[in-house]
Each structure stands twice: as structure tokens, then as C-alpha cells.
Amino acid sequence: MFLRNCWYVSALAPEVTRFEPLARRLLDEPVVLFRTHDGAVAALEDRCPHRFAPLSMGRMGRDTIACGYHGMEFDRRGRCVANPTQPGETIAPHACVRSYPVCERHGLIWFWPGDPALADEAAIPDYWYYDHADWDTDLQYMHVAGNYLLLLDNLFDLSHINFIHGDVLGSSDRASDMIHNTKSTDRGIVDQWLSPASPLVPGWAAIVNDDWAQGDIDFWMDMHWEAGSNMMLDVGVMPVNGERSRGLQIMSLDGLTPETATSTHYFYGTAQSYRRNDRSILAFWAKAQTYAFLQDKRMIEAVQASMGERWDILAMNPVINKGDRAALQARRILAKLIREEEATPAAA
Template identity: 35%
Template sequence: MYPKNAWYVAATPNEIDEKPLGRTICGEKIAFFRGPEGVVAAVENFCPHRGAPLSLGYVSEGKLVCGYHGLHMGCNGKTVSMPGQRVQGFPAVRSYPVEERYGFIWVWPGDAALADKATIPHQEWYDHPEWAFGGGLFHIACDYRLMIDNLMDLTHETYVHSTSIGQKEIDETPSKTTVDGTTVTTARYMDNVTPPPFWKLALRGNNLADDVPVDRWQICRFTPPSNVIIEVGVAHRGHGGYDAPNEFKAYSKVIDFITPETETSIHYFWGMARKFNPTDKALTATIREGQGKIFSEDLEMLELQQKNLLAYPDRKLLMLNIDSGGVQARKIIDRMLAEEQTAATAKA
């Protein structure tokens, strides 16, 4: 149901700074920890001695120590030692390609021989003086593709987020979906509208008037396996809209890294990178709080949607033109799954 030969965000660096972290990624139970010199490592969350979760242990001198009987595990999944025992002949548990980059821990749950760190998607906003970022993590009980559908069709904002980012012009303005290779883009441009409450706050955050007409844009980009980056913003009317100079607009990117846990649950890493007033930490905190409330509204809808789909597995869902972004994204995912199945069959 989910491609495994791909890079997924597994954690934020602070989650493994003090102790190991156990997390299921694409059905793989993985223990993350910091090995020698603090370099992140990932191994199967299974002690070869008695099957205890290695993530319940601790790290000592770059080794992952099982919290059950003290077995010492290396970053390569090979047992190093155990007090009073000869264990060097233990079979290795699986290790996973893992990389710390752009403020996240990325893992490759599939064939390690295919992992290429150069394919981790570049994040231009990370550690850049013109940008500020604030985000969080939600665990959501839904199929990861439902979240992709949600983010590629923002007409739901009018209803689910009516008090923050929703407005009737989202429904009234048609969007356009295009496909370029494995990138799906759904774009909507709304001219001469009143900014909703969240964007009034953002305008004030950039020292701009919030009581004047604006041009607003939403440009949703899906890239596999399950990443959606959304360019969003508003600009004072008459200054070029999306292309307006920074002094006339509030421009941001909504960051959505959707990592399958199981077939019906996800780790959802969300955030907003903004390109205005980046040194204002209070503004970062305020926007983060606002985004958290908005995404919490999605959480309830998606979890109940998933329950409905499980309760009525034979019901066919209807597709409209507003669903085109999600439909095209699913086609790309299906191709990836088919390619992995073909490769697996060839190896068998």
C-alpha cells in the first residue's frame, strides 16, 4: 500500500537527543539512536536475544544497549557484546539507511542498496536567514493517501477551517492541476479578496495593513512518496499578487511530510516556513500555534473518514474536478508500487 524504496521523515532530531526512539515506518519497527559522534543510526527494533524492543534501552559509547539484559548493539545491527556472555556470533538484525538533514531524520525502509542520499528533497528554507520555520508532529489514524487528498484539494478550507483560513472564494475560484514527471501541482489564484483571520495575522506580522483587499494564492505540490509542499500567501492588491515584492506580501510554504506507520495510520510532520520577518520568534510561535489548531481540525475529519471507509469497504467514492490533484498523486504512487512489485517478483 505504500512504497518502501523512498526516503521518509521518521523523526525530528530532538526526539533522539536523550534516548532511543522506537517508531514504526511503513510497517517496519525501527529503533533510532545516536551512534559514535552523535551520528544517527537506525536498526530493527528487536533484540536478537529475547526479542525485546531495543528502543526501551539506552545509548552508551555509541552503542544501543538493550534495556532487558544489557546486550550492546552496533549501528550496523550487529551484536557487539553482552555482560558475562559470548554473543558475537548472534545474527545481525536489519539496519536501515538513515540521514539527518534539513531539520529532520530521514529513513529508507526499503532495499538499502537503492538508497541514494542525493534524492532527499532539498528544502530551500532550512537554515536560511530569510526564512523562519515552526512545526510539529501529529499521529493520525488514517491512510496516508487520505492526507494527500486533503492537502491537494484545499476547497475543504471553506468548511473545515471556516474561522481561520477558509473563505468562499476558494470554492468560487477554479484550480488547475498539472503533472510534470513525478510532481503534481494544483494551483489556485484568488484576486481582490478579503484576507481571512489567519492571513490578517500574517499581514500584521509583516507590518502590513490587514484591512485592505489582497490577492491570495495556493500552490500545492506533491512529490513522491508522500510529500506535499504548499506555497501560500497574500499580497496587497495591485502589487503583482504572487510576484509582488516582499514588502507588499506575506509569503510562506506549508510543509507536509506524511509518513505511513501502518495501512491506516500516519506520522504527520507539519509546519510553516515563512519568508517575512524571520527574526520575530514570538511571531513564529503564534503562527505555529495557529497552524496546529488548523491541522487539528483536519485530524478529526480524516480519522472519522477512515472509520467510515473501513465500515463500508465496498462503497465507491465519487470523483470531481476538485479531486484531480489527489487522483494524479495516487497514480504516481500506484506506479511506484507496481515497479517495486515487479522488482520483487524478478528477485524471487
């Protein structure tokens, strides 16, 4: 059901501490995340091998987590290093829990649910602006009670901004004017939207008051996707037929991590370098982004509710619009990768 040999976002970096374990269901598996005393992150199966108590109900040691039921202690590799109710006895070899490869990057904790031998950190999507001194950045989290591919559909078919977000980001009377183009990239797909020569919509007018933006502007949105389900939106406004570098560019991050078949951990963020020391741009945009994503969440949860327990909308014969092109392409690529992976026993 899910692609396993790829990186997913499991948490915002500050959510994972050495003081309190974080329980999070990822790809329908219970996982506990914590840090050891040196700040290294661990991700373990959240199920003690003794009586299956969630380890996340236990307590943190210097470099271990101790089960809250009978005290067995596990290190960051998932090995049991102490069993206090059995003094003097050898610890059974199967007294261990699965540990997952993790990597802290771009302010996020990345998680690899597949074959540990294949976990290559070079495959983590490059959200470079989160590590660049010239960019102001922000990261947030939202839970969505809908299949993660419904979020992918939503992010790719940006014609929806003129309807769901018509009050801040779009306008329904310009929906048919948008120029739309889908391309393959070396790591996935980019879907490009351009709304040419039109006045700023309210959300942008609040942060761009430069001379060039007083009349019509060009508005672009490039949505990038990499398998499994990490996306990046390059969005901005610029002088008509001008250079993007002369406009205001916002880079966004969207990490869609399946919680279950019908729910998603949505990690998102925004970054700007237009006026480096003007925190008001990022503050406004981050607020607008959350406002808009709450509108999306409401719609996606209603869509999932109308699908019931079913998670694959394509199996339900939906009508396909032109705006669905990129999402369909991504879903096809993903389905093929999952089929290939499931046909390779070592990968699961």
C-alpha cells in the same frame, strides 16, 4: 502497500538523542532511532534477534544500544558487538538486526526503508528554507489515526479550507471563486489554487496590516508533492494582480509517513521571511497551523473510522470532485511506482 525506495521523515531531529532510544513504527515495521556519541543517527529494526525484545526498551552505550532482556549489544550498523551471557563464545553471524539508511537534513531525520544500495541523499525533497538564514522556521509532529493517503487527499483538495477551517483560513462563500490548476513537475505534482481579489480572512488579517492589504488581496496556495508522500505548501497573500515577492509568503512542510495502513506520523512545519526579526508572524502561523491541522485530524480520523480497517478509499467507489484531481493523479503515480517496485525482487 507502501513505496519503499524513497525517503520518509522518521522523526524531528531533537527527538533522536544519544541518551534515550526512540521507538517508532514506520511503514508497519518496528524501528528504534538513536544517536551515537558523535551525534550520528542510527535506525535499527526494533526487535532483538534473541528473544525478540524491543531494543528500544534497552539502554544506550557510547556507540551501541544494549538489549534490556539479556544484554546483547548492537552497533549503528545493526551488528552484535557483545553478548555478555556467552563469554568467550563467537557471536553468531545471524545475531544482527536490520539497519536502515538515515540522513539528518532540514531539522528532520530522513529514513529509507527500501534497498540500501539505492538510498541517494540527493533524492531528499529540497525544503531549502529550513537551512536559509533569512527564513524563520518551525517544525512540529502530530499523530493521525488515518491512512497517510487520506492526509494527501486532504492537503491536495484545498477547497476544504473554506469548510473545515472556515473560522480562520477560509470562508465558505468563496469556495466557488477559487481558480484551480494541476501541473506535473520534474519530481511530482503541483496543484495551484488562487482566490482572487477578496478581503483577507481572519487568519491572515492577524499578521498582515500593511497598507497594500487593507483592501482586496489575491490569495495563492501551491501544493507540491513528491513520491512517496512528502509535500510542500507555498501559500501567501499579495496585492491584486501584483507580484508574490511584494506579499507575505509562507512556506510549509508536510511529511506524511505511514505508521500502519490506517495511521500516520504527520511532520509539519512553517517558514517565513517577510519580516525576518518579527517572531510574532511565525509564532502566530505555527499556532494557526496546529489549530487547523487538529481540525483536519478530527475529520480524517472520522473518515478512517467510517472506512473501518480498509485503507484504500478508491476501492470503495467514492464520489470524485474536481478538487480531487491532484490527489487522484498522485495516487495513480504512487500505485504505479509501488507495482513496479514490487515486481523487482531486489527492491523489497
